[in-house]
Amino acid sequence: MNSDAAPSHPIVIAGAGIGGLTAALALRRNGHEILLLERAREISEVGAGLQLSPNACSVLNRLGVLDALEPYAYAPDNLRIYSGRSGNELAHVPLGSYVKSRHGNPFWVVHRADLQQVLLQLVRETDGITVQLASTVQELGPSPYDHLLCTYEKEGALEKLECRALIGADGVWSKTRKLVPGHQNARFSGQVAYRTTIPIDKIPDRWRGDSGLWLHRNSHLVHYQIRAGKELNIVALVQEDWEDETWSAKADRETLLHVFKDWPADVRNLIGIPENWLKWALCNIDATGPWTHGHVALLGDAAHAMLPYMAQGAAMAIEDAAILAKHLSGTTDNIPAALRSFERQRKSRAAHIQGIASKNARIFHFSGVPAMARDAVLKYSNPETLTARFDEIYGWTQDQ
Ligand SMILES: Cc1cc2nc3c(=O)[nH]c(=O)nc-3n(C[C@H](O)[C@H](O)[C@H](O)COP(=O)(O)OP(=O)(O)OC[C@H]3O[C@@H](n4cnc5c(N)ncnc54)[C@H](O)[C@@H]3O)c2cc1C
Structure with missing residues (x-):
């Protein structure tokens, strides 16, 4: 297989989700032609809220996304943590201006569809990036002419095109993962997220303003405002x-x-207000497994889907996109080596944060004595110390 495929050949990205769209913008800045192939026939408004901590916002800021996203974002002043057993507040974690001055970038909460639309709009306005919907990437292989050939399905027919590399940003149930030998499939965690959004004028005042995290035996609840505060996002x-x-x-x-x-x-009573709820099964993909093989690399959920208990799934996909672009400049001759460097740089961080999310899953759902001990620690914690515990996550920038 020729690793020096003509620079004019595109890099193909499978998946126009959060990671794929961000990677398209970042890779284009480094001189690549990009073809983004998305399985969906249209980008419809599915899903609910996403949290964008300062580490994610630092990448989005450099790509010019933050300004375009601001009208749709909400910046909570605090995260308030409650006992779901007693209803009492246990602690609060300052966010808002405190986090912004600490890390130089905001902590925002947004509707996933708003973030995706803003990214898509910027991608469509960028020369050198083409988006093709209803296109499902199947495989990457050598052609008889010593180029790479990406095969994808469109309208039931198989199409082929020459490319320089394939980036699998096709999410937790990734099919491009099968192109990376030794990959693992998504593993169901035994936990399910129920999600809904409600117009803010339909809920009592006590639910407005700060974000909330409620902890109880074998379950927890998260709520925060999105869409510039116009809707409340609830996740159980x-x-x-x-x-x-x-x-x-x-x-x-x-x-x-x-x-x-x-x-x-x-x-x-809050749970009883919205009539319509969606649910999805929460899965893990072991981040320590392989992410690259030759001219194929995985990023985001395809490489390391994690439980949402540190709210870093989207942030990790966004960080991956920035670091991928850093290793893959337009003049790179040896693409497999660049992809391996990307994997080496990202793997330990993604695995570390995946581990924190899994640990939180256990702590959030404690019962009995461990729950009482957890609540006591939270009650006597200094709020700013609680925020400082996230410095290694929120303080990340792509220059490190
Ligand atoms: C429709 C949808 C709604 C979601 N809603 C939420 C939410 O409300 N809250 C939350 O926390 N997380 C949500 N997620 C997950 C969240 O976006 C990711 O966990 C996180 O942003 C990491 O993003 P990613 O780019 O790795 O994957 P994703 O954002 O999941 O994007 C993957 C993309 O790849 C496309 N795709 C899949 N297979 C192929 C293929 N073979 N060829 C081409 N394209 C393919 C998918 O259609 C999708 O657009 C949602 C994901 C999707 C797809």
């Missing part, structure tokens, strides 16, 4: 034996209320 995380490869499964509110039967009445 529960243990449930249900698995499906979809982001848009309808969920049953009564089932959720049953799981939350011994929660405070005002939380149950």
Whole structure:
């Protein structure tokens, strides 16, 4: 296979999700032609809220995304942590201006669809990036003419095109992962996220302003405002034996209320307001497994899907995109070596944060004595010390 495929050949990115779109912008800045192939026929508004901590915002800022995103973002002043058993506040973690002055970039919460639309708009306005919908990447192989050939399916037919490399940004149920020998499939965690959004004028005042994290036995609840504060995003995380490869499964509110039967009445009342809930199965992909093979590299969830208990899934995909571009400049001759350097630089951080998220999954869902000990530690913690515990995550920039 020729690693010196003509620089005019594009780099193909599979997946116009958060990581794929960010990678397209970052790689284009480094001189590459980009072809972004997205399986969906249209980019529709599926999903709910995403948290963008300062490490993610630092990348988005450099790519000119932050200004365009600002009208859709919300910057909570604090994260308030509550006991789901007693209803009492246990601690608060300052965010807002405190985090911005500490790390130089904001902590924002957004609707995933708003972030995706803003990225897509910028991608469409950028010469040298082409987006093709309804195109599912199948494989990458050598051609008889010593070039790389990417095969993808469009309208039931197989198409082929020459390219320099293939970046698999096709999410947790990635199919490009099979091009990386030794890859693992997504592993179901036994936990399911129920999600909804509600117009802010439909909820009592007590739910507005700060973000909230409620901890209880085998479940927890997160809420924050999105869409410039116009909607409240609610996520209820529960243990449930249900698995499906979809982001848009309808969920049953009564089932959720049953799981939350011994929660405070005002939380149950909040859960009872929206009629429509979606749910999705939470999966892990071991970040220490292989991410690259020859001219193929995985990024984001395809490489290291993690539980959302540190709210870093999107941030890690965004960080990956910036570091991939750093290693893969337009004049790079040896693409496989550049992809391996990308993998080496990113793997330990992604694995570390994946580990923190899995540890949080256990701590958030403690019961009995461990829960009482956790609550006591939180109660006697200094708020700024709690924020400082996230410095290694939030203080990251691509120059490190
Ligand atoms: C529709 C949708 C809604 C989501 N909603 C939320 C949410 O509300 N909150 C949250 O925390 N996380 C959500 N996520 C997950 C979240 O976006 C990711 O965990 C995180 O942003 C990492 O992004 P990623 O780019 O690695 O993957 P994703 O953002 O999941 O993007 C993957 C993209 O690849 C496309 N794709 C898949 N297979 C192929 C293929 N073979 N060829 C071409 N394209 C392919 C998918 O259609 C998708 O657009 C959602 C993901 C999707 C796809």
